[in-house]
Amino acid sequence: MHTLYFVGTAGSGKSTLTHAFASWLKNANISVGTVNLDPGVLHLPYGPDIDVRDFVSLQGIMEKYNLGPNGGLIAAIDLISTHLETLQEEITDLGVDFLLMDTPGQIELFAFRETGPLIVSSLGGESSMLIYLVDAALGKTPAGLVSSLLLSASVLVRFHLSQVNVLSRVDLLSEEELEKVNSWLDDPIQLLHDLQESRNELQIELSGELFNAIQNLFSGLDLVPLSAARLETLELLFSHVSNTLTGGEGFETFR
Numbered sequence: 620m621h622t623l624y625f626v627g628t629a630g631s632g633k634s635t636l637t638h639a640f641a642s643w644l645k646n647a648n649i650s651v652g653t654v655n656l657d658p659g660v661l662h663l664p665y666g667p668d669i670d671v672r673d674f675v676s677l678q679g680i681m682e683k684y685n686l687g688p689n690g691g692l693i694a695a696i697d698l699i700s701t702h703l704e705t706l707q708e709e710i711t712d713l714g715v716d717f718l719l720m721d722t723p724g725q726i727e728l729f730a731f732r733e734t735g736p737l738i739v740s741s742l743g744g745e746s747s748m749l750i751y752l753v754d755a756a757l758g759k760t761p762a763g764l765v766s767s768l769l770l771s772a773s774v775l776v777r778f779h780l781s782q783v784n785v786l787s788r789v790d791l792l793s794e795e796e797l798e799k800v801n802s803w804l805d806d807p808i809q810l811l812h813d814l815q816e817s818r819n820e821l822q823i824e825l826s827g828e829l830f831n832a833i834q835n836l837f838s839g840l841d842l843v844p845l846s847a848a849r850l851e852t853l854e855l856l857f858s859h860v861s862n863t864l865t866g867g868e869g870f871e872t873f874r
């Protein structure tokens with residue numbers, strides 16, 4: 620079984636992509652299951668095969684411990700770790716080749732507290748990887764791109780998993796805006812030049828240093844352009860995923 624964790628800032632499109640990619644895999648005759656790991660979500664665009672809300676009730680926790688929504692969510696996510704055995708049994712029973720994990724919107728709760736890495740190490744299966752969503756709405760400005768990639772880099776450091784970075788909701792960008800993002804990824808000088816138009820010198824220098832560090836960490840930078848509404852981008856994601864999982868042998872090995 621191969622497990623993909625969809626991680627990204629709030630509203631970056633994780634749940635929509637989980638749904639769209641699961642449908643794409645099913646259409647390609649690849650067996651797939653979905654897991655909702657967000658105890659706080661009210662509406663999902665898909666019916667998950669496994670749902671942490673069946674084990675952990677945010678509303679119940681808020682009432683029991685007299686917590687507000689933020690404190691309740693922290694407690695709810697931490698409580699998932701007491702149900703890992705049951706979750707693992709449900710996952711095994713699904714018996715699928717691909718498992719898509721839709722992680723909570725509050726990235727810091729999943730990535731920077733103990734529960735996220737614990738879930739990943741306990742439920743991972745034999746091969747796990749992470750899809751990091753850089754929201755196109757943030758990545759379309761130079762400073763937004765640098766700070767989004769910095770967050771992605773800190774997730775990489777935290778989980779020690781293979782990671783594919785995608786530019787999500789890319790249909791929200793015009794062709795010129797997408798070209799601009801690609802030019803920044805290819806050419807840090809261009810990025811620094813464009814930063815100069817809006818930032819003071821210290822910010823430019825800092826962003827330049829950070830960008831270089833991020834580039835080194837990912838051994839070059841690639842953002843897979845992705846839209847849940849565009850089938851060809853889901854196919855592109857699959858080829859990146861399969862190359863990562865098979866070490867470059869390609870996706871025919873899964874069929």
Ligand SMILES: Nc1nc2c(ncn2[C@@H]2O[C@H](COP(=O)(O)OP(=O)(O)OP(=O)(O)O)[C@@H](O)[C@H]2O)c(=O)[nH]1
Binds near residue numbers: 631724789846
């Ligand atoms: N245009 C466009 N909108 C999208 C796309 N993917 C998601 N959206 C919209 O973006 C909003 C957020 O999408 P979600 O899938 O809920 O994002 P999320 O990361 O799961 O959100 P949280 O779990 O709340 O952090 C919704 O209104 C979606 O309809 C996309 O590829 N293109």
Ligand SMILES: [Mg+2]
Binds near residue numbers: 633634660722723
């Ligand atoms: Mg979501």
